[in-house]
């Protein structure tokens with residue numbers, strides 16, 4: 600039998616899904632499980648969106664749609680994304696996608712030369728590294744360092760790695776897994792770097808609207824950046840629509856056309872009636888979206904309080920995303936652990952609490968000596984957060 604392709608051997612995955620499998624196996628044996636591992640949501644999509652999709656399907660929007668997306672949705676996205684970020688977009692700047700994730704591979708497929716280098720965050724969303732390597736690029740990870748306000752980008756790490764082969768910068772402000780948010784100064788530093796080295800930028804803005812205080816800002820809105828930046832936008836989190844698969848790429852017309860060419864090659868189009876529902880999302884009332892954010896904020900506050908109540912946990916309270924990234928080094932050392940996997944599995948088997956560890960978001964970088972884990976609070980109600988964390992406190996203390 601012939602072997603699989605070499606290219607395929609470089610494809611990574613989201614190892615956080617394996618954590619879900621451990622949790623499901625444990626639950627199947629009749630044990631309680633508190634799911635903090637996956638960034639999915641247990642909040643149902645607002646009614647007006649369900650109604651819009653239902654109506655569109657019954658109206659016959661069940662066939663193929665244009666590859667770049669239906670025009671009214673592209674127009675609505677251009678207006679909405681442009682308004683929230685202070686950018687001028689038209690439909691030509693928008694390529695509708697089945698979710699936010701496909702933007703990553705299509706952006707890199709269009710712009711990353713084989714052998715060229717791409718900077719990406721680590722810890723970070725694992726699909727960046729997977730796609731860079733799959734496409735024959737060289738992945739250059741950059742990390743974050745704890746700061747008084749949360750985490751800041753390790754600028755020295757970026758500067759030390761950048762060469763004339765570096766052509767891409769992936770930036771995930773409102774960051775998964777650590778909830779980091781750049782200051783304006785940090786964002787400007789990155790923009791200056793991208794301009795100086797003539798880099799294409801993928802700005803992953805999956806959590807731009809998942810915000811409990813303050814305002815979000817896009818790197819694309821800084822001078823000289825709109826022409827080199829593609830924004831990853833998704834309906835998944837802000838409208839509680841993770842399973843619907845609807846998002847878009849927003850950016851310079853030529854790159855957007857290239858991305859739409861991938862649509863035609865890969866999935867033909869995004870689901871037609873889901874796209875019609877997408878228009879309803881953008882033009883609908885604000886209240887349901889606020890209710891989603893209120894619920895998430897209640898959970899965040901409860902989880903931060905419960906974590907800080909455990910001796911040896913350090914955690915900051917991000918104003919964005921639905922993740923917390925606590926430092927548990929003290930507990931890890933106190934309990935004599937040497938393996939993050941065992942630390943995670945023991946917590947699951949002793950308390951039912953299921954979380955990811957730092958290792959699920961990329962290889963550890965040189966000099967990293969702290970132990971971090973990630974809690975997602977989008978898929979668990981507040982009473983269960985408190986119950987699970989009570990059990991964890993008893994086990995860890």
Ligand SMILES: Cc1ncc(COP(=O)(O)O)c(C=O)c1O
Nearest residue numbers: 638698699700724775805833835
């Ligand atoms: C940082 C980041 N980017 C992109 C995505 C992809 O989102 P979608 O569900 O819209 O594909 C996620 C999903 O968890 C994410 O965390």
